[in-house]
Amino acid sequence: MSTFELVQVTDTHLSGSRAYFLDNWEVFVREMENDPPDLIINTGDVSLRGSEGADDLAFARAEMDRLASRVLVLPGNHDIGETPPDPRLGRPINDVRRRRWLKHFGDDKWVEDFGEWRLYGLNAQLFDSGLEAEAEQLAWFERALGEGQGRPGALFLHKPLYYKDPDDEVKILACLYPTGRRVLMELCRRYAIRFVASGHLHCYRTTRHQGIRMVWAPATAFINTRRKKRPPVRLKRCVGYLRYSFEGTSVRHALIEPDLFINHDTRNISKSLGSTIFLPPYPQRQWKEAAQ
Numbered sequence: 001m002s003t004f005e006l007v008q009v010t011d012t013h014l015s016g017s018r019a020y021f022l023d024n025w026e027v028f029v030r031e032m033e034n035d036p037p038d039l040i041i042n043t044g045d046v047s048l049r050g051s052e053g054a055d056d057l058a059f060a061r062a063e064m065d066r067l068a069s070r071v072l073v074l075p076g077n078h079d080i081g082e083t084p085p086d087p088r089l090g091r092p093i094n095d096v097r098r099r100r101w102l103k104h105f106g107d108d109k110w111v112e113d114f115g116e117w118r119l120y121g122l123n124a125q126l127f128d129s130g131l132e133a134e135a136e137q138l139a140w141f142e143r144a145l146g147e148g149q150g151r152p153g154a155l156f157l158h159k160p161l162y163y164k165d166p167d168d169e170v171k172i173l174a175c176l177y178p179t180g181r182r183v184l185m186e187l188c189r190r191y192a193i194r195f196v197a198s199g200h201l202h203c204y205r206t207t208r209h210q211g212i213r214m215v216w217a218p219a220t221a222f223i224n225t226r227r228k229k230r231p232p233v234r235l236k237r238c239v240g241y242l243r244y245s246f247e248g249t250s251v252r253h254a255l256i257e258p259d260l261f262i263n264h265d266t267r268n269i270s271k272s273l274g275s276t277i278f279l280p281p282y283p284q285r286q287w288k289e290a291a292q
């Protein structure tokens with residue numbers, strides 16, 4: 001029986017010019033050196049401002065390359081833009097933003113066989129985008145699912161499939177829009193995907209729907225307590241990461257909250273600026289000097 005260890009890290013929000021969230025990241029890099037898993041998956045918002053230009057993507061890429069284990073990366077809304085039309089921030093995903101990602105990180109979807117398992121990674125931002133790549137990704141995913149039939153499957157993507165109710169018809173940016181969700185849920189059901197692991201919400205939660213385990217991984221970068229004091233679902237607001245242990249066809253995961261992680265809360269930033277995308281420059285040099 002084969003065994004392997006996988007770490008899911010997410011919402012690292014790395015930036016060289018706005019180095020607000022590098023302290024927990026450094027702790028994470030050290031933890032991965034001390035106890036390297038077989039694979040690390042970063043489920044997006046790898047950068048803080050990849051949707052603005054190439055600088056943060058290049059910086060985040062270099063940071064991923066520091067990790068001792070092999071890393072697979074997926075894009076989030078901070079990396080390539082939000083589901084169109086994005087009235088909140090005015091930074092929708094488009095071909096220019098997506099091409100920038102592809103240049104730095106390679107393909108935005110992947111499939112990997114590990115032990116008995118088949119792991120799938122998808123670009124969550126493509127759903128309901130209307131881009132040509134949306135239909136291409138879906139066709140590719142269905143082919144990969146068909147070829148992997150018989151293996152237990154796990155799906156990784158930036159956004160959760162749903163927030164509170166899988167049948168909710170309201171469009172919210174916390175999760176996939178209803179149209180994309182329906183298509184993806186149907187594929188997950190048909191091909192017996194065992195669990196779906198996402199980031200984006202900066203909190204930890206695990207639940208189950210129609211036999212599929214839904215896992216929300218916490219961010220390394222920050223929490224935001226401005227978002228509904230009493231959320232309609234049970235969740236844990238914390239910074240951390242997840243460590244999965246696969247043994248044959250079974251899997252379990254643990255929430256890791258390192259002693260040296262600090263629970264940065266962007267509540268004030270969110271109140272005054274609306275998003276961490278608008279944070280003023282705070283270069284890495286300053287951060288390094290302050291750390292000495």
Ligand SMILES: [Fe+2]
Nearest residue numbers: 011045200219
């Ligand atoms: Fe995020």
Ligand SMILES: [Fe+2]
Nearest residue numbers: 045076077200
């Ligand atoms: Fe996100």
